[in-house]
Amino acid sequence: MSYRDMRNFTEMMRALGYPRLISMENFRSPNFALVSEILQWLVRRYDPNAELPMDTDTEQDRVLFIKSVAQFMATKAHIKLNGKKLYGADGYAVKELLKIASMLYDAMRSNQNDRAGVKPATIEQFDITSKTSDLKLVRQLASEITEHGSSLSALLKQEVELQEMRVAVIARPLELDEIERELKTSINQVHGKTRESVHRLENLAGDEANLEARIEKKKQELERNQKRLKSLQNVRPAFMDEYEKLEGELKRHYEEYIERFRNLTYLEHQLKELNRIEQEKLEATNLSLQEMQRRMQEQEQHLHGGINDTFALTGDSGVEHDDEEEDEDEEDGEDDDEEEEEEEGEIRGKGGRRVFGNMTGEGLDDEGGSSLTTEADSEDIDNGHLLGQDGDEDDEDVLGAYGDEHDDDGGDGGIPDMGSDDDF
Incomplete structure (x- = not known):
């Protein structure tokens, strides 16, 4: 039972005019009295002349009441009800009661719409897309009807010949010798089957004894295997001490390996950082040296330019100042x-x-x-x-x-x- 089903059922019963107030807590536990009362009211609402057994004191009476209600709704309203769920009188019974209540509620709504002057659906309002599945089913049934009709027509054509054969067989006199022979054959077959069954029954005791012996043998083998398993579990292996010692050493070496590997990784990282810093310093030094070399070249060019100018000046006035110099x-x-x-x-x-x-280097001008x-x-x-x-x-x-x-x-x-x- 879901909350939606319970809510819909209570609202429908209230709309149908059920005199008693139905709560959602009424069906938390089995309540057959309320279920029988609702069923009687719904059946009377559907057909006031319906006759139902009213006694629900004993178990047989309750079963008879549920069966009569289910049969009445199946024959009159074409609604299939689950008698076990109705007899349970719990939340699962609400689903079955909801089938009857929804049918009556839809009928009441349609009657109200007719009274309000709602126009019936016309050809323009009819949507054929909703009937696609029904159309497929109709085509399938039409093809099956055609096939069955053709086969029936062929059989009816053969009925004349078959009727003559059937009449001839019925009119033929019985032959006692043939009947006796068939009966003896049937008796012999029955005797053979009987002897085979008796033989199986006789061998059944031997088969049973063989099976018991094999079962006993398997039990003994199982006990031996269990004892051997216990003994193997209790016995300590020969090289277990050495294995545990080697396992401890392996664990220690592994921890040492992990520590060294971590240190090595850290040192490699530090080395990379140092190399990077040294490379940056070297690049900075090269840049500074290039800048210094450029400035010195500029100064040297400036000085050489000044020296040439000085030589030019001294060359012009050298004659006049020879004595003084x-x-x-x-x-x-x-x-x-x-x-x-x-x-x-x-x-x-x-x-x-x-x-x-x-101070000029060799080969440099x-x-x-x-x-x-x-x-x-x-x-x-x-x-x-x-x-x-x-x-x-x-x-x-x-x-x-x-x-x-x-x-x-x-x-x-x-x-x-x-x-x-x-x-x-």
């Missing part, structure tokens, strides 16, 4: 000689050697290479000590001092080929 050069030469003597003394004390040349300019060269250029002015005189003094030193040491007095600024 010679005097200044003599004074500067004396001062430079004193300073070089002091520097040579320091170099001799330290045992070192001066190297002459420029000012135009295509990346020549580097030191801070000292930059300072010399800023102070006005250009190449080719005072550098040659200083280099000659130093080389002369170096030759004197070798003369004092007992050498041949030759000057080693150390190169000059002109070589570059």
